Amino acid sequence: MLFLSALLLAVAFLVGSLPLGHWLLGRAGVESRLNSAHNLGVENVLRRVGPRLAFASAALDAMKGFLAILMASSLGPEHGHVTVMAGLAAYLGHLNPPRFLYGATPPRGRGNLVLLGVLAGYAVTGALPLWATLVPVVVYAAVAGYWGFISAATLAALASLALLAALLPLAVGAKVALTALCLAGAWRFKENVGRILDGTEARLGEEVPLAGKRDDVVVAAFMIHPMNLHDFWSAQRFAWLRPLVEKGVVSEKTVRQMADEMRPMKVGELRGIRTAQGKEIRCYLLSAPLLPDRFRDAPELATRRAIEGARLAHELGAEVFGLGAFWSVVGNKGLDVQAAVPEITITNGGAYTSGTIKAAIPGILKHFAETGRDLGRATAGIVGANGVVAFGIARTIAPQVGKVIMIGRDLERLERSAATLRRAAKDTEIVTTTSYDTLREADLIFSATSDPNPVIFPEHVKEGVWIFDEGRPADVDESVTRVPGVRVIPGGLVTPPGSMTTNIDLQFGEGNVPACLAETLIIAATGEHDRKSLGAQTLTDNINFFVEEAQKLGFQVVD
Template sequence: MAFLSALLLVVAFLVGSLPLGHWLLSRLGVNPRLNNTYNLGVENVLRRVGVGPALMSAALDFGKGVLAVLMASSLGSRELCVLAALAAYLGHLNPPRALYGQTSPRGRGNLVLLGLLAGLSVAGGLGLWLTALPVIVYAAAVGYWGYVSAATVLGLLTFAGLVALTPLGVPAKLAALGLLVAATWRFKENLGRILDGTEPRVDEDVPVAGKRADQVVTAFMIHPMTLENFWQARRFSWLKPLVERGLISEASVRQMAASLRPMKVGELHGIKTLEGKEIRCYLLSSPLLPDVFRDQPELATKRAIEGARLAHELGAEVVGLGAFWSVVGNKGVDVQAAVPEITVTNGGAYTSGTIKAAIPGILEHFAQTGRDLKGATAGIVGANGVVAFGIARTIAPQVGKLVLIGRDLERLERSAVSLRRLNKDTEILTTLDYGTLREADLIFSATSDPNPVIFPQHVKPGAWIFDEGRPADVDEGVRDVPGVRIIPGGVVRPPGGMTSQIDLQFGEGAVPACLAETLIIAATGAHERKSLGPQTLTENINFFVEQAEVLGFTVVD
């Protein structure tokens, strides 16, 4: 008897693991990866492929739930039937790779659960009231809130509570509890999105790439710069008071953040080009803090690849790599190679374009204050980098003295040689000492340092600072230096009335230029203009500057 019971549980697991919906959609020529748990289950299939395939997929999942319980009922044990229900559900959620290979992630299994409850009512001997009430609670929750995942958890909570009140044995009660735990764990991302306000309700229109001519779908990867940014997501905000009271260590939170896969934490709404095209943009985050990008580049690249896959599964056609994501995986090259199904960009071209567009205006305004540009000293911070050196090339002919500051003096000197050859009337110095900034009238900074590098002791009164660094290169204390003007670089205002529940730290209605490049690629369909690797083509820079104006993007200065 014990052997037969164990065998039936194994069979129930295997029945539950059958990828029937996957096989069906594949035979119909539909990509199953776009119909998985990251979106919506049956509802998502219904939106993407129509009523017929959705109903067939639902019927197959329902049927295997009924079958698993029906087989277990042959031994006449109600406890075994509940255990078989748990085994079948676990099989659906965790199909063995040895049998099916690397299949797509499964849906949330609501139809499997419904089939299991039907089987328990008809063949498992649990009675209609015990299985119907959870379904009623589920339906009421969906109707009231519109969130399928939360409704499923409430329905299973009801089922587990009812089973606990029956004279069924401990194994059955633990199995009912196991269904609840398994579903809650499976839906943890959906539940987190409910807390963040980004989970779509059943009746909401979920955008799909290519579905509407007047709408495009994009995604953009962000990450917290500090723990304060980490608390922005409401799913994590409950940790803040525990850390402040010393109940949880900051190190534990950082370790947890490094272990989390990418998730959808926000969405940009209201972006519409001058031509009337709506741009939807999902904000994705694997909450790595800046030091992780420096100390664990392999982990950062892995998370970026996972983020690109999530963006594709959410229906985006372009994904942008923001902040420190833009430098991982050979500046996006490895990410694109790993996920060829979606266009990946690090945003470098339009970032360079906004700088190119902003610098003439900055120099003109500086001269209008009565100061002599030819007698001015300009400091370039981060001059070893492509962006900062580009700034140096632009302003070298227009100032009297140029100071290049970086971390590699040999490389700085090589750069200086080329600049001196073209600008014989400009004095050009190289140094690793930030103290030399004290003589600069103009400071241009573009580093990838996670912490500020320019402090009050580095800046003389009245200096102008163009800060392209993200996070900011300029310490907040610099604002207290008399007469100092700090100009943020690479900030763009998209067309329309953009709103977001996530503060991107660029001001209301504004985004970084790398995100704007992601939006422009999607709006124009010019996927070949993506920015990857360390090199940025001049023709691509000019393209984004021109298209930004056509579409209605404006540089904030």
């Protein structure tokens, strides 16, 4: 009998793992991954595929749970605990199916319909009293109707079922199985709890747009990460950790280790962005909370998380996925990410970032000259001159100033770049160095590094200097602003058209986004996916495209 019980539980697991709804939608030409309740909510599946397919798919999932219970009940009422355990086996099969049934990345549904089929099976076979199977359903309906969150309703229903498991006179095996069933379901909904805390979980009746479903709405996604532990706490789902770390209960090392294990998650949304032509752009903000040093120390982990983020963006219905901050340099600056997830357009935002600099520099130089200073005799410092962006700045301003100081980490590379500048600007003195102390000569400083910490401090600058800071995070320490006459101009910031709102502070000023995010939005709005920025090279033609299209759409560079 023990062997037969084990066999029935194994069969229950396999029945639960059968991708019946997935196959049905696939045969109908629908990509079920984009209609997953995990991402979009059951009511949105109904909108996307229509009532016939939605109810047929739901019925197949419920049937899996019901059939597993019926098979296990064949052992007789004296083995009721096996019947209850079969419900757990079927549910676990649905949540963790063998990969060969779906491929490398199975849809991550929550299995509510399987649970409903399991409860129906319990009621029909007498494994649980009828009233006990109805209680979770009533609780579910009440919470969903009152609060509007399917995830919260499911968790409340599971909690009521766990309470019943403790109170009902059931065999120990049945109690353990029911409790494990509830815990497995609750764990599956942990991401939804985070979204409720962050304010990004969809409610009943709220339509979640999908790429290509409406002509007046486009959907994009953008990957961010915390710059420091303070940013880590800013997400409501992690706020509870802050007092524990401050009191020494949890170490910073533990938090960092925890961050390494977290898959990408949806932490915010940008709404209210509407182009001059009337098209709405919805953007989901995704994050895997790696701190800046992890991108340097664990590049393979960072690339893996970026790929997972691209897949999540695709499942959420986005058609373009932007890599922000240090994500923009992982996987060969996005090339490996695009190769791993060809279903969605990936961009590192380099073209429009360069474009905003190109658009801002003439205005900065003009305003500088209008203050009565002689631009032709001024000294300009270029910080991060080994990089593509900073060298582009140097190439733009070199013919207009008397002296350029190029600062970088690789002196040999700097000299090669300086040789190019000397040929183009023969009347300008070009100096290369790795020392920041030389910045004290500069009247103008342009900085664009990928350093996670500030690199320019008060001892590096003189009074009255103008600093254009393109670094993200900022290259200029806050203390520099206390030096008399210093003006710090943030670079690469853009104000999208419309009235943008967000639930998360991006720390770029109210209504502003970084240029790399704006590039993601522009690609989504124009449909020009071939203009994406990948790899180290940035085409001049693409830079000009984004500058021109941004103006047409209503994006404004902050200067």
